[in-house]
Amino acid sequence: MESGEQQELPRESLHEKLLQEQPAEKAAVRPPEKAEVTLPAPDIPDKKTHYCGLLNTGYVNSRIRLAGWVGRRRDHGGLIFIDLRDRSGVMQLVFDQKLGAGLFEESESLRSEYVVAVEGEVVRRSEENINPALPTGEIELRVEAMEVLNTSKTPPFYIEDDINVDENLRLRYRYLDLRRPEMLGRLQLRHRAVKLVRDYMDRYDFLEVETPMLTRSTPEGARDFLVPSRPHPGDFYALPQSPQLFKQLLMVSGVERYFQVVRCFRDEDLRADRQPEFTQIDIETSFFGIENLFALTEGLVALLWKEIHGVEIKRPFLRMPYSEAMNRFGSDKPDLRFAMELVDLNDLAVKSQFKVFTSALEGGGAVKGLRVKGGQKMSRKDLDDLTLLARQLGARGLAWVFVEENGWRSPISKFFDDALMADITSRMEAEEGDVLLFVADRWDTTCHVLGYLRRHLAPEDIAPEPHFLWVVDFPLFHYDDEEQRYESDHHPFTAPRVEDLPLLESDPLAVRAQAYDLVLDGVEIGGGSTRIHDSTVQSGIFKLLGLSEEESREKFGFLLEALSYGAPPHGGIALGLDRLVALLTGDESIRQVIPFPKTAAASCLMTGAPAGVAGKQLEELKLKLQKQEEEE
RNA sequence: GGAGCUGUGGUGUAGAUGGUUAACAUAUCGGCCUGUCAAGCCGAAGAUCGCGGGUUCGAGUCCCGUCAGCUCCGCCA
Numbered sequence: 001m002e003s004g005e006q007q008e009l010p011r012e013s014l015h016e017k018l019l020q021e022q023p024a025e026k027a028a029v030r031p032p033e034k035a036e037v038t039l040p041a042p043d044i045p046d047k048k049t050h051y052c053g054l055l056n057t058g059y060v061n062s063r064i065r066l067a068g069w070v071g072r073r074r075d076h077g078g079l080i081f082i083d084l085r086d087r088s089g090v091m092q093l094v095f096d097q098k099l100g101a102g103l104f105e106e107s108e109s110l111r112s113e114y115v116v117a118v119e120g121e122v123v124r125r126s127e128e129n130i131n132p133a134l135p136t137g138e139i140e141l142r143v144e145a146m147e148v149l150n151t152s153k154t155p156p157f158y159i160e161d162d163i164n165v166d167e168n169l170r171l172r173y174r175y176l177d178l179r180r181p182e183m184l185g186r187l188q189l190r191h192r193a194v195k196l197v198r199d200y201m202d203r204y205d206f207l208e209v210e211t212p213m214l215t216r217s218t219p220e221g222a223r224d225f226l227v228p229s230r231p232h233p234g235d236f237y238a239l240p241q242s243p244q245l246f247k248q249l250l251m252v253s254g255v256e257r258y259f260q261v262v263r264c265f266r267d268e269d270l271r272a273d274r275q276p277e278f279t280q281i282d283i284e285t286s287f288f289g290i291e292n293l294f295a296l297t298e299g300l301v302a303l304l305w306k307e308i309h310g311v312e313i314k315r316p317f318l319r320m321p322y323s324e325a326m327n328r329f330g331s332d333k334p335d336l337r338f339a340m341e342l343v344d345l346n347d348l349a350v351k352s353q354f355k356v357f358t359s360a361l362e363g364g365g366a367v368k369g370l371r372v373k374g375g376q377k378m379s380r381k382d383l384d385d386l387t388l389l390a391r392q393l394g395a396r397g398l399a400w401v402f403v404e405e406n407g408w409r410s411p412i413s414k415f416f417d418d419a420l421m422a423d424i425t426s427r428m429e430a431e432e433g434d435v436l437l438f439v440a441d442r443w444d445t446t447c448h449v450l451g452y453l454r455r456h457l458a459p460e461d462i463a464p465e466p467h468f469l470w471v472v473d474f475p476l477f478h479y480d481d482e483e484q485r486y487e488s489d490h491h492p493f494t495a496p497r498v499e500d501l502p503l504l505e506s507d508p509l510a511v512r513a514q515a516y517d518l519v520l521d522g523v524e525i526g527g528g529s530t531r532i533h534d535s536t537v538q539s540g541i542f543k544l545l546g547l548s549e550e551e552s553r554e555k556f557g558f559l560l561e562a563l564s565y566g567a568p569p570h571g572g573i574a575l576g577l578d579r580l581v582a583l584l585t586g587d588e589s590i591r592q593v594i595p596f597p598k599t600a601a602a603s604c605l606m607t608g609a610p611a612g613v614a615g616k617q618l619e620e621l622k623l624k625l626q627k628q629e630e631e632e
Numbered sequence: 633g634g635a636g637c638u639g640u641g642g643u644g645u646a647g648a649u650g651g652u653u654a655a656c657a658u659a660u661c662g663g664c665c666u667g668u669c670a671a672g673c674c675g676a677a678g679a680u681c682g683c684g685g686g687u688u689c690g691a692g693u694c695c696c697g698u699c700a701g702c703u704c705c706g707c708c709a
Contacts, residue, residue, distance in 0.1 A: 072669070079666035092669070112659090131669055154660060157643060160670095164644060168701055221709040241709085268708040269633090392635075392705060452705095491709040589702095600702065 047117040047149070053089015055136050059122040066091060066141060067117040067149070069179070070110050071159065080107050084118065084141075085159070087184060092131075092140040093118055099144065106146060113152035113159060119145040167591075171605040174596055186593050189308065190581045194261055196307055197281055197577075200300050206257040206283070211246035213239060213263070219547070219555055220492050222266035225276070233622035239265035239277075242574060244491060245559055247284035248531055251570035252562045256286045261577065272589040273523070273579055276602045281580075283528070284572030290514070290530060294470065297518060297526070297573055301468065301580075308584050313468065317518075321473040326444070330368075330451020332474070335522030336467040338459055342450045343369045343428045349440065354415035356397065360440035367440040370450045371428045372457050375435025376402055383435075386453065390439065395449040399438040403430045455522065466583075469519045473497070476513040477544070485546040490515040492541055493559075494529040495571075508544060518575065525580055528573030535563035 048067040050059070068086030078097040083090050095107035110116065120143040131137035156173055157165045161182040170177040177183055198208065217224045217238035224238035240246075242264045250258045260282045267276060281300075285293060294316065302313040318336070325334050328341045349357040349367035357367050372378070378386075383400050390398035401410040408421050416424070430436055437453060439446045476496050477486040486508055488494060496504065500511040514530035532538045538560055542552035553560070578590040591597040598604050618624065 072671090074668045074671050075665085076668065076671075077665035079668080081668050081671085083669070090669095094667085096666075098666085126667085129667055129669090134669075137669085154642070158659085166639085166643090166701075168639095169643080171701090218709095223708085244709090266708060269706085271708085272703070274708070389705095394705090488709050494709085599700085601700080603700095605701090 047147075048086075051088035052084055052086045052091035053135060055091055055122060055139060057124060057138050060124045060139060062122050063119070064122060064141070065117060065119045066093075068115070069152075069159070070112060070114040070116060073110060073112070075108070078104075080104070080110075081140075082107070082110060084116070085181075089135060089181070091136050092134075093120075093143050094140050095143055099142070103143070103146060106148070107143070110148070111152065111154070113155050114148060115150040115152070117147045117149055118143045168605060171591075171597070171599065174606050178595060183592075186581075186585055186587075187595060189585060190577075190593055193304055193308065193581055193584065194577070196303055197259075197261065197300065200303055201259045201283075204257065204296065206259045207255055208260055209250055209255060209258050210260065211240070211243040211250075211262065215240050215246075216555075218245075219551075220488060220545070222268050225265045225267050228621040228623060230620055241266050242280060243282055244493065245556075247282060247572060248493065248559065248567075248570065249562055251284055251286045251531075251533075252565065252567045254286075254568075255284075256568075257288070258282075258284045258572075270598070270600050270602060272591075273582070275578065275590060275594060275597055277598075278590070278594075279577040281526075281575040281577050282572070283574065284570060286568040286570040288571070290516075290571065293528070293571060293573060294516075297575070298468070300575075301518070301525075304580065304584065305466065311466070313466065317468040317470055319470040319472050322471055322475065323473070325471050326447040326451075330447040330449070330454055331522070332471055333517065333519040333522055333524045334451075334469065334471075335455065335458070335462075336469055337462040337521055340370070340373075340454050340458065342447065342454065343371070345369050345424060345427065345438070348420060348424050348427065349438075351420055352416050354399075354412055356399065357415075357438075357440045360442075360446075364443075365441050366443040366446045367438065368446050368450050369424070369428050370437045370453055370457075371430050372435040372437060373431075373459070374433055375457075376404075376433045378435055386437070386456075389456070390449050390453065393449045393452055394445050395439050395441050397439075398449075398453075399440075401436040401438070403432055403434045403436060405432055467521055471517045471519055472515075473512045474515040474517070475509060476500075476511040476515075477508050479509060486544055488541075488545060489513060490527070490529050492545055493531045493538070495532045495537075504540070504544070514571070516573075518573070520583060523579060523583065524576075525583070526573055526575035528571065530569070530571035533563060533567040533569050535560045535567075538563055 047065065049065045052066055052068055055064075066084055066086070068084045071083035071085045071090060073083075074081040080095040082093040082095070084093050095104050097104045118141065120141045122139050123142050125131075125138055125140055155176050156169055157163055157176070159176060159179050161180060163180070178187065201208070214227060214237040217226065217236065218241075222241050224241065226236040226238055229235045229237060240262075243260060243262055247258055247260075260280075262280055262282050263277055264280050265277050266274075268274070270276065283293075283297075285296075298313075298315045298317055302315055305311045305313050320334075322332055325332055327344065328334070329336075330342050345367045346361060350361050352358065360367060383398075386400075387398040399410070399412050401408045401413065403425060407413070407418065408416070408425075413421065424436070428436055437450070439449050441449070475489050476494060478489050479485075480487045490513055495514045497512045497514055503511045516528060517524050518526040532541065538556075539549075539552065542556065543549075547555070578594055581593040582588075582590045585593055587593060596604065596606065603610065
């Protein structure tokens with residue numbers, strides 16, 4: 001049965017083209033002076049003729065007007081220096097008592113973050129007064145006229161880079177936080193990245209199409225944010241977890257090449273790299289083929305790194321099946337900047353007298369080891385902590401061995417004869433002074449736990465250059481022990497691999513999906529799949545997922561119907577814009593690159609959202625709040 | 633749902649083992665000061681130590697609870 005295996009696009013060698021071509025257009029940030037369109041009312045009319053940070057010695061002797069915020073003030077009595085800051089940077093203003101008492105008196109009242117417009121002459125600083133730390137350090141503005149446009153309360157923290165303040169405070173006064181140059185720089189970089197994306201996609205004929213923010217809740221996947229409907233009391237919209245269904249429907253519509261920079265919403269617990277609302281670069285294609293999609297994505301990512309970091313990224317990216325990623329690195333998003341691979345020990349462990357190993361193997365599990373180079377520095381307490389960590393991650397325990405001159409020092413060495421110890425030591429390429437860690441458990445637990453420890457114990461000197469990787473051949477399903485049913489690993493519209501179709505009935509867990517993730521240095525930056533474009537196959541998958549005929553018709557009828565009207569083979573990918581930008585800026589948390597982010601408890605410290613609403617609003621929606629349950 | 637860490641003038645911190653005027657830096661305000669760029673010097677004001685209980689003659693410090701933030705596990709197709 002045809003299930004959605006994509007064919008190569010025959011009519012042109014797009015793949016080759018994508019691999020070789022470098023978009024010529026550069027999306028540099030243009031200084032505002034060079035804007036091509038003259039505004040009807042001249043730009044920055046009477047307050048401002050130039051930007052602070054863009055001035056240089058070429059402007060010496062020019063009469064200009066600047067406007068911005070008062071930064072640091074250095075008051076020498078009869079001479080006052082002000083750092084005037086605007087979006088572009090900083091310019092030193094000089095107020096001299098000798099040049100007019102009235103103006104000077106006025107300047108004495110200036111305080112941090114006052115908004116001022118000034119007029120004067122750009123002058124060259126004398127040699128000994130040049131500030132090499134400042135781009136405009138060779139010049140200054142001798143102020144001859146000033147207008148105070150607004151005053152300011154003393155800000156709660158310094159408006160400058162590298163401040164050391166509680167993030168609470170920054171979030172509460174985010175508008176001031178964003179006034180800091182490094183934060184404005186992040187906004188600028190993000191803007192530039194998005195512009196590069198739009199121009200790139202446009203060059204390859206992709207159409208940016210908007211999809212609804214108010215849509216319907218779907219049973220699979222993350223928890224939805226719900227929005228009550230006033231005209232339909234008791235009914236709810238859901239905010240989209242992604243435009244998944246709409247982009248597939250756009251393929252049925254014949255758009256063929258779609259993309260969107262789009263906000264998505266998931267009501268799940270947060271992390272440093274997860275926000276309740278986040279932005280995706282969403283892409284979907286028809287008649288395109290997976291090779292083209294990979295090349296397109298690689299080209300896009302490489303473009304970002306080239307334009308923003310000047311780094312040439314090697315293409316094509318490495319590809320690795322999911323099973324290999326798990327076996328070698330214990331993760332479906334392995335960090336390839338360092339080796340420290342997990343070592344498969346099943347065949348050796350079975351020869352030991354160690355029950356933990358042998359019984360795990362008898363139960364169909366796996367035994368794997370991780371070599372910690374120079375691990376002898378670890379104390380007994382460190383190892384106990386690691387053991388506790390392993391338990392918390394779901395393992396039954398963690399075995400450890402000190403490799404010493406005379407062999408193993410370990411509570412478990414008595415279960416191994418000398419030859420076996422030697423074999424394991426040599427398989428793990430261990431040397432004297434190393435510590436070996438072992439987990440014996442279900443295969444997935446073993447991989448997961450050791451993969452976590454691998455990251456946890458990663459060497460400090462990891463390679464600085466980015467390691468991109470495609471993880472492919474994900475399983476189509478996993479089994480949910482709690483719900484006692486199969487669940488889609490990616491999403492329920494993912495096409496199985498054609499050669500695995502026969503396994504759908506006999507061994508669903510063995511079926512591989514046409515799904516892929518794009519991984520960079522241990523971070524998942526995107527993922528996608530070839531979709532099912534056959535309504536019969538789609539119905540079959542729904543059934544396997546435990547959705548009854550009525551249920552799937554009720555929830556996804558529109559999709560099944562659409563698929564029956566000549567749906568083309570299609571597939572796509574979505575890239576996490578926030579994560580991409582955070583990687584480009586080198587930030588640990590995506591909150592740094594989101595202008596108005598939420599906290600780990602999903603509240604906004606600035607607006608106070610979420611917040612209660614008036615009773616009248618609830619009445620209109622026919623909603624009643626439940627009393628909070630009292631504790632028993 | 634669970635675990636860990638953090639919470640002291642506006643801000644960043646110090647306050648071993650409980651002991652009475654809670655320290656320092658910086659910002660703020662006032663004074664002096666014409667080449668600074670984290671300007672400098674002098675002075676002043678500014679804190680019921682996140683909140684609520686408890687133990688104690690006495691709590692910033694110990695105990696319990698609670699709130700907020702951060703990080704992680706679960707969760708996030």
